[in-house]
Amino acid sequence: MLSPSRAHRIRSETSSAGRSLAGAFSHLLFGALLCCPALMRAQQSPPAPMATQQGGASTAGAYAPVHDAEHRPITAGGMVDQGPVVFEDISRQAGLTAWQYRGGTPAKALIVESLGGGVGLLDYDNDGWLDIYLVNGMTYDALSGKAPAPHAALFHNNHDGTFTNVAEKAGVTNDRWGVGVAVGDYDNDGWPDLYVTNVGKNRLYHNNHDGTFTDLAEQAGVALGTWSTGPTFGDYDGDGKLDLFVPGYAAYDFNDPPLAGSRRVVSNFCQFRGVSVFCGPRGLKGEHDHLFHNNGDGTFTDLSIKAGVADSPGYFGLTAVFADLNGDGRPELLVADDSTPNYLYRNKGDGTFEDLSFESGYAVNGEGRETASMGIALGDYQNAGKLDILNTTFSDDYKVLYRNDGDLTFSDVSRDTGLAVATIPFLSWGDGFIDYDNDGWQDIFIASGHVYPEVDRHDWGTSFAERPLLFRNVSGKKFELVPAVKGTGLAVVIPARGAAFGDLFNDGKIDVVLNNIDAPPTLLRNVHADRHHWIELRLLGGAKSPRDAVGATVYLTHSHQTQRADVLSGGSFASSNDPRVHFGLGDDKTVDSIEIHWPGGSVEKIRVTAVDRIYTVEEGKGMISVQPGQSK
Ligand SMILES: [Ca+2]
Numbered sequence: 319m320l321s322p323s324r325a326h327r328i329r330s331e332t333s334s335a336g337r338s339l340a341g342a343f344s345h346l347l348f349g350a351l352l353c354c355p356a357l358m359r360a361q362q363s364p365p366a367p368m369a370t371q372q373g374g375a376s377t378a379g380a381y382a383p384v385h386d387a388e389h390r391p392i393t394a395g396g397m398v399d400q401g402p403v404v405f406e407d408i409s410r411q412a413g414l415t416a417w418q419y420r421g422g423t424p425a426k427a428l429i430v431e432s433l434g435g436g437v438g439l440l441d442y443d444n445d446g447w448l449d450i451y452l453v454n455g456m457t458y459d460a461l462s463g464k465a466p467a468p469h470a471a472l473f474h475n476n477h478d479g480t481f482t483n484v485a486e487k488a489g490v491t492n493d494r495w496g497v498g499v500a501v502g503d504y505d506n507d508g509w510p511d512l513y514v515t516n517v518g519k520n521r522l523y524h525n526n527h528d529g530t531f532t533d534l535a536e537q538a539g540v541a542l543g544t545w546s547t548g549p550t551f552g553d554y555d556g557d558g559k560l561d562l563f564v565p566g567y568a569a570y571d572f573n574d575p576p577l578a579g580s581r582r583v584v585s586n587f588c589q590f591r592g593v594s595v596f597c598g599p600r601g602l603k604g605e606h607d608h609l610f611h612n613n614g615d616g617t618f619t620d621l622s623i624k625a626g627v628a629d630s631p632g633y634f635g636l637t638a639v640f641a642d643l644n645g646d647g648r649p650e651l652l653v654a655d656d657s658t659p660n661y662l663y664r665n666k667g668d669g670t671f672e673d674l675s676f677e678s679g680y681a682v683n684g685e686g687r688e689t690a691s692m693g694i695a696l697g698d699y700q701n702a703g704k705l706d707i708l709n710t711t712f713s714d715d716y717k718v719l720y721r722n723d724g725d726l727t728f729s730d731v732s733r734d735t736g737l738a739v740a741t742i743p744f745l746s747w748g749d750g751f752i753d754y755d756n757d758g759w760q761d762i763f764i765a766s767g768h769v770y771p772e773v774d775r776h777d778w779g780t781s782f783a784e785r786p787l788l789f790r791n792v793s794g795k796k797f798e799l800v801p802a803v804k805g806t807g808l809a810v811v812i813p814a815r816g817a818a819f820g821d822l823f824n825d826g827k828i829d830v831v832l833n834n835i836d837a838p839p840t841l842l843r844n845v846h847a848d849r850h851h852w853i854e855l856r857l858l859g860g861a862k863s864p865r866d867a868v869g870a871t872v873y874l875t876h877s878h879q880t881q882r883a884d885v886l887s888g889g890s891f892a893s894s895n896d897p898r899v900h901f902g903l904g905d906d907k908t909v910d911s912i913e914i915h916w917p918g919g920s921v922e923k924i925r926v927t928a929v930d931r932i933y934t935v936e937e938g939k940g941m942i943s944v945q946p947g948q949s950k
């Protein structure tokens with residue numbers, strides 16, 4: 319087994335030859351030398367790619383296009399007349415569409431214009447209703463001072479299906495080239511704070527409890543100033559204070575951008591299927607990652623190197639999440655890397671991490687190939703008590719479901735579960751495990767949209783704007799694609815990036831908010847007609863846990879089945895989900911047991927006497943309030 323650093327050296331040496339053949343060879347070499355249990359577990363292959371394609375992003379090759387009856391690529395077509403209605407697109411009536419994300423120019427001549435932004439779901443005013451934070455990008459006119467910067471949005475939930483953008487009043491417009499957002503109450507005062515990443519200095523928006531925030535990033539020591547992406551809060555050292563991890567993407571100089579022909583980029587990393595596109599990320603210098611330890615006095619210390627998570631090779635990090643993957647109560651750290659191996663770090667419990675990326679099977683897919691990983695979803699799809707991982711990837715590549723086999727080993731089960739073939743044409747970003755039909759099995763939502771506008775001028779079977787994908791979990795064994803019924807939220811064709819999942823209307827149904835590039839956002843309200851039961855828990859940590867209970871794990875048993883849900887910060891693509899945990903109960907009106915494993919280490923059992931409720935539970939005090947679910 320080669321160490322990741324050795325692997326990186328091999329890849330760097332071969333790719334520095336700068337020829338596409340050498341690039342292809344390095345892939346073969348990389349896969350053959352490195353992999354690993356995951357490769358051996360790989361089973362039957364999806365349809366074979368036609369040819370190796372060159373380019374700056376990692377894919378499996380070039381697949382034959384899949385068209386629908388109207389000869390549209392399947393990513394922008396394939397809608398059907400009849401079927402279940404799951405989501406309604408209520409973006410306009412909810413008041414979200416007056417705002418839009420801007421990322422450079424729509425031509426996407428440079429990679430910095432292509433990433434788009436994240437979505438944060440948080441109840442910033444503690445009124446019991448989730449509000450929405452949408453990261454914005456930048457225009458070149460604003461960058462050169464000729465126009466005002468595009469503003470991020472903070473949409474206050476008006477409790478009536480509408481939202482009001484209060485970003486200016488709240489002081490969270492950012493006005494920098496934004497990328498990602500993580501929600502976490504880093505000072506344990508009971509009010510959620512925001513960390514917003516940028517191409518440039520980041521923001522730590524401290525919640526002032528009066529509807530406003532103050533950026534304390536510089537004072538806190540977490541501003542950085544490079545190209546940061548999808549951050550995550552988590553208490554890795556168990557001192558009850560949330561620490562912060564910030565992945566880095568690539569070195570970037572707006573005065574010397576990576577254009578084709580410039581000396582800083584290898585030219586064959588500026589092509590896709592023989593057509594000129596923006597350059598990168600391959601061929602660019604990668605940016606390191608940062609772990610900030612929370613000192614408890616409003617400041618943080620960068621302990622990345624000491625903790626062993628600094629990313630010395632400089633992989634192209636996009637999204638990170640702290641989550642306990644081996645059940646020892648301490649969070650591991652995952653980093654989804656674009657066109658480079660992903661990281662899985664085991665928390666050793668002494669303030670340091672062990673790099674198990676390759677040993678775990680998470681560094682690459684089951685074919686032994688590094689992927690262009692964009693987003694991370696975590697969920698226990700088998701109801702086996704362990705968190706599985708879904709990584710989104712580029713078009714011409716399948717999305718990778720890593721089944722948790724225990725002891726920090728993972729198997730790529732994308733093909734076995736039916737996810738592989740349907741996802742190949744899509745370039746996907748935000749993703750989540752959500753039980754959309756409340757049947758007690760976690761389903762999969764994937765948001766997609768291409769990075770190259772050029773794809774719409776060629777018959778490559780993919781498109782710049784793409785429809786979302788929803789897969790229904792069939793008893794923890796298979797995933798079935800839910801048809802995109804015309805006129806419903808699954809038939810919207812949008813250039814999506816960040817996606818966040820949560821119960822925006824307190825009705826027990828999980829909704830989706832999408833941040834689209836150069837376009838207004840999309841709010842998909844879950845209107846599925848099932849009459850299934852559910853409960854949600856809002857957790858408040860005690861003295862030894864973070865107040866917002868990030869890192870808590872809840873096991874709920876009903877009808878001899880146990881579900882698991884975790885309070886996490888960050889994930890999807892550069893986004894942050896509803897901090898409350900949600901359980902679908904099927905037809906069950908009773909719950910047998912609920913066990914909360916608090917981040918500080920205590921285990922608490924609570925009883926609930928009614929379903930279809932949102933319970934607030936405080937560590938050591940049990941249930942402190944209950945709120946009935948809203949009926950639609
Ligand atoms: Ca609110």
Ligand SMILES: [Ca+2]
Pocket residue numbers: 502503504505506507508509510511525
């Ligand atoms: Ca706070």
Ligand SMILES: [Ca+2]
Pocket residue numbers: 552553554555556557558559560561612
């Ligand atoms: Ca800590």
Ligand SMILES: [Ca+2]
Pocket residue numbers: 752753754755756757758759760761790791
């Ligand atoms: Ca389900």
